[in-house]
Amino acid sequence: MSNNIVVFGGDSHPELVAKICENLDIKASQVELGKFSNGEISISVRESVREKDVYVIQSGCGQVNDAFMQLLILISACKSSSASRVTAVMPYFCYSRQPDIPYTAKGAPVINQPGRNSATTQRPGEDSSFKSLNSAIKNTISLERKGATADAERVQAPSLTASKSLSRIPMIPGSKLQNSHTNGDAEDLFNAQNAGYKLWVVQAGTLIANLLTTAGADHVITMDLHDRQYPGFFDIPVDNLYCKPLSQNYIQHNIPDYEDAVIVSPDAGGAKRATAIADALELSFALIHKERRSQLLKGPPDATLTSGGALPVSQRPLVSAPASSGRDVRRSSSSSSLGSLASTESRFVQTTMLVGDVRNKVCIVVDDLVDTSYTITRAARLLKEQGATKVIALITHGLFSGDALDRIAASEIDKLVVANTVPQDETVKALGKDRVDIIDVSRVFGEAIRRIHNGESISMLFEHGY
Amino acid sequence: MANNNIKLLAPDVHRGLAELVSQRLGLPLTDCVLKRDPTGEVTFSIGESVRDQDIFIITQIGSGIVNDRVLELLIMINASKTASARRITAIIPNFPYARQDRKDKSRAPITAKLMADMLTTAGCDHVITMDLHASQIQGFFDVPVDNLYAEPSVVRYIKENVNFDESIIISPDAGGAKRAASLADRLDLNFALIHKERARANEVSRMVLVGDVTDKVCIIVDDMADTCGTLAKAAEILLDNRAKSVIAIVTHGVLSGNAIKNINNSRLTKVVCTNTVPFEEKMKECPKLDVIDVSGVLAEAIRRLHNGESISYLFKHYPL
Numbered sequence: 001m002s003n004n005i006v007v008f009g010g011d012s013h014p015e016l017v018a019k020i021c022e023n024l025d026i027k028a029s030q031v032e033l034g035k036f037s038n039g040e041i042s043i044s045v046r047e048s049v050r051e052k053d054v055y056v057i058q059s060g061c062g063q064v065n066d067a068f069m070q071l072l073i074l075i076s077a078c079k080s081s082s083a084s085r086v087t088a089v090m091p092y093f094c095y096s097r098q099p100d101i102p103y104t105a106k107g108a109p110v111i112n113q114p115g116r117n118s119a120t121t122q123r124p125g126e127d128s129s130f131k132s133l134n135s136a137i138k139n140t141i142s143l144e145r146k147g148a149t150a151d152a153e154r155v156q157a158p159s160l161t162a163s164k165s166l167s168r169i170p171m172i173p174g175s176k177l178q179n180s181h182t183n184g185d186a187e188d189l190f191n192a193q194n195a196g197y198k199l200w201v202v203q204a205g206t207l208i209a210n211l212l213t214t215a216g217a218d219h220v221i222t223m224d225l226h227d228r229q230y231p232g233f234f235d236i237p238v239d240n241l242y243c244k245p246l247s248q249n250y251i252q253h254n255i256p257d258y259e260d261a262v263i264v265s266p267d268a269g270g271a272k273r274a275t276a277i278a279d280a281l282e283l284s285f286a287l288i289h290k291e292r293r294s295q296l297l298k299g300p301p302d303a304t305l306t307s308g309g310a311l312p313v314s315q316r317p318l319v320s321a322p323a324s325s326g327r328d329v330r331r332s333s334s335s336s337s338l339g340s341l342a343s344t345e346s347r348f349v350q351t352t353m354l355v356g357d358v359r360n361k362v363c364i365v366v367d368d369l370v371d372t373s374y375t376i377t378r379a380a381r382l383l384k385e386q387g388a389t390k391v392i393a394l395i396t397h398g399l400f401s402g403d404a405l406d407r408i409a410a411s412e413i414d415k416l417v418v419a420n421t422v423p424q425d426e427t428v429k430a431l432g433k434d435r436v437d438i439i440d441v442s443r444v445f446g447e448a449i450r451r452i453h454n455g456e457s458i459s460m461l462f463e464h465g466y
Numbered sequence: 467m468a469n470n471n472i473k474l475l476a477p478d479v480h481r482g483l484a485e486l487v488s489q490r491l492g493l494p495l496t497d498c499v500l501k502r503d504p505t506g507e508v509t510f511s512i513g514e515s516v517r518d519q520d521i522f523i524i525t526q527i528g529s530g531i532v533n534d535r536v537l538e539l540l541i542m543i544n545a546s547k548t549a550s551a552r553r554i555t556a557i558i559p560n561f562p563y564a565r566q567d568r569k570d571k572s573r574a575p576i577t578a579k580l581m582a583d584m585l586t587t588a589g590c591d592h593v594i595t596m597d598l599h600a601s602q603i604q605g606f607f608d609v610p611v612d613n614l615y616a617e618p619s620v621v622r623y624i625k626e627n628v629n630f631d632e633s634i635i636i637s638p639d640a641g642g643a644k645r646a647a648s649l650a651d652r653l654d655l656n657f658a659l660i661h662k663e664r665a666r667a668n669e670v671s672r673m674v675l676v677g678d679v680t681d682k683v684c685i686i687v688d689d690m691a692d693t694c695g696t697l698a699k700a701a702e703i704l705l706d707n708r709a710k711s712v713i714a715i716v717t718h719g720v721l722s723g724n725a726i727k728n729i730n731n732s733r734l735t736k737v738v739c740t741n742t743v744p745f746e747e748k749m750k751e752c753p754k755l756d757v758i759d760v761s762g763v764l765a766e767a768i769r770r771l772h773n774g775e776s777i778s779y780l781f782k783h784y785p786l
Contacts, residue, residue, distance in 0.1 A: 036692075036722075037529070037692055037693055037722040037723035038529040038530075038532065038692055038720045038722040038723075039529050039530045039531060039532040039533070039722065040532050040562065040563055040565075040566070040577075041533065041577075042566075043574075043575055044571065044573070044574060045572075045573035045574075046573075048572075048573075049573065061505075062506075063506055063533075063534075064505055064506035064507050065506060065507075065508070065531075065533045065534040065536075065537045066531075066533045066534075068533075068537065069533040069536065069537070070533075072580060072584070073575045073577050073580060074575070076575050076576070076577070076579075076580045077573055077574065077575035078573075080569070080575065080576060080579075081572070081573040094505075094507060095507055097507075197513075197514055197515050199499075199511055199513065200511055200549075201509055201510065201511040202509070202510045202511060202512075202541060202544060202545035202548060202549075203548070204507075204508070204541050204544065206544075206548075207540060207541065207544040207587075207588055210587045210588075211540070211584055211587060211588075213587075214580075214583045214584055214586075214587040215580060215583075215584075371503075371504065371505055372504060399505050401503075401504030401505045401506075402504040
């Protein structure tokens with residue numbers, strides 16, 4: 001390896017940095033990363049970077065904003081120290097999801113009202129909800145630090161109702177507490193959406209891209225970006241590597257009789273990703289579709305939206321487990337009872353249906369990113385209900401925030417296969433060595449860095465991995 | 467005041483200053499939702515239309531999770547920008563990373579410059595700040611920066627709360643001499659300086675007092691107090707030199723690390739900070755803390771900026 005390459009690692013994933021450097025047969029360069037007592041980041045670069053080709057490796061995990069700022073400052077430090085080119089290597093690209101609605105710790109789309117200012121009129125009885133909101137927010141923050149408790153969820157529930165009082169915010173009633181509201185709520189909801197201002201959530205993608213450019217990044221290497229359009233936000237080249245060749249390799253070598261397995265996409269958004277693997281390996285494919293439809297029917301709605309768990313296997317799409325909120329899903333009661341529960345208590349029902357046949361098959365659920373793990377555990381349960389013999393989850397970025405790992409441990413997922421773009425020590429600890437397999441992506445990143453440094457094509461990595 | 471085209475935005479935590487400013491201006495804070503999802507990423511939405519409005523985003527960046535605050539601010543600015551706001555003004559009284567403003571050693575990042583670039587990139591059209599650590603930071607920006615001074619507020623505080631006939635203004639280091647001298651001139655007081663001889667960074671070795679403080683009430687003036695180690699040592703030296711009592715007036719009371727312990731154990735009678743940094747909780751633990759409200763200055767700056775009036779009046783005078 002030529003000697004004008006310099007690799008710096010941020011503190012988010014030192015293990016991967018070491019592995020990538022090992023693959024490149026170089027040593028990670030010396031950089032001192034720290035924090036001042038007031039929380040500001042201090043960085044001191046210990047090696048000369050003048051006219052060097054610099055690679056800064058930082059995954060967007062842990063304390064995301066700290067990690068991202070550290071990356072930006074490190075890039076800026078290298079750039080202002082006359083590095084010839086600075087490449088940001090972000091195995092997991094933070095802020096790559098661009099939600100339409102804010103996420104909560106539960107993964108359910110809920111919009112919280114963080115606090116009303118004193119100048120606006122307060123409705124009677126709103127004070128109490130305001131307090132519970134504050135505690136809900138605090139709890140959400142504590143959830144981030146893996147202190148998830150049932151209490152937090154209980155407090156989260158009132159926030160649903162409270163946010164309703166802010167009529168501008170469209171929201172999906174999903175909690176049992178909606179029951180206490182009068183019939184006018186659904187109308188309010190639609191009026192709020194049809195008239196006046198519709199709430200929207202900022203899409204931070206372009207901002208994050210521009211911040212990287214501003215800091216001085218000349219090139220970005222990442223893996224399995226959630227949005228395929230994301231590289232378009234940048235003014236600099238972005239190399240989006242794929243985990244797919246590695247995943248395929250894993251399926252072929254580690255899953256016995258993989259020819260009979262079914263590739264499953266846990267939601268419609270991931271269908272393309274999953275079909276790509278299914279096509280390449282000539283496997284059959286199934287799709288789980290989440291549908292949130294408003295239920296405007298009067299009377300008991302069980303007739304139209306029956307639960308599929310009790311139905312015999314049929315060719316038409318099966319409707320199963322109307323999961324009105326993540327909380328309900330966690331109860332291990334049968335899906336049919338859940339169906340009636342949800343449908344009587346809320347006007348919106350989330351139905352999950354499986355398209356495709358999985359009976360007596362090994363299912364490989366493919367997703368690019370798992371965060372709260374509600375989607376994937378729900379999918380696993382549905383697949384088992386539909387007669388799958390084994391459920392294997394194949395994931396690129398396993399963020400597992402909050403109590404996601406506990407949920408997976410308790411779920412029907414028989415094996416979790418996850419890439420090490422984000423540190424997975426906790427995962428292995430929580431699930432045990434036998435239940436988790438780690439796909440090592442360091443070779444792909446190492447090879448990509450080598451090829452980019454030498455000005456060779458990297459498109460071969462897209463198809464074949466390394 | 468035409469309040470139909472001005473909008474005040476504030477993040478959901480540390481809204482204290484923003485609420486005071488909002489009360490001063492008689493304008494409600496705009497409803498907005500700022501949340502962090504379980505992975506720590508920030509999601510933000512504004513509760514009402516800001517199209518063609520004059521946006522003022524008021525933040526208080528304190529100690530601890532500075533980077534989260536910074537990204538929240540950037541995302542709020544960007545949200546307003548993409549929502550077609552006419553002009554976005556970020557009010558950052560305590561400018562983060564202000565002390566990393568130069569290459570003090572090889573390959574050190576000039577993070578203050580990066581902050582300036584990032585704010586501009588996010589779409590900020592104007593910045594209002596207060597008592598910048600180095601006023602040269604204004605030059606890092608491609609957009610106008612108004613660096614307000616806490617001095618008029620401090621002058622008012624001293625006149626109202628300190629028996630200033632027998633006071634003397636102290637600068638705890640040579641760098642702050644200019645600030646202290648200017649304050650001394652305004653109050654027509656004497657001025658003394660503590661000279662620090664640094665052995666290593668972050669380690670105060672020997673302090674020498676220049677000037678006479680016998681039987682005086684010493685007012686130490688500084689722009690920032692972090693762990694308060696320097697302040698405690700300065701108080702020690704002043705009292706050893708027969709000062710009557712020592713109080714400290716600091717613009718940005720970051721008060722990180724052992725600050726509260728240091729203050730409580732020190733011989734300082736009082737530590738006064740402005741509310742550019744949120745420290746309400748710390749006041750409970752430390753009876754020596756006192757606060758100067760600068761919301762009036764900020765509110766007046768917003769009003770003047772919005773109406774296209776001169777701001778320089780505020781550099782010398784406290785608004786009524």
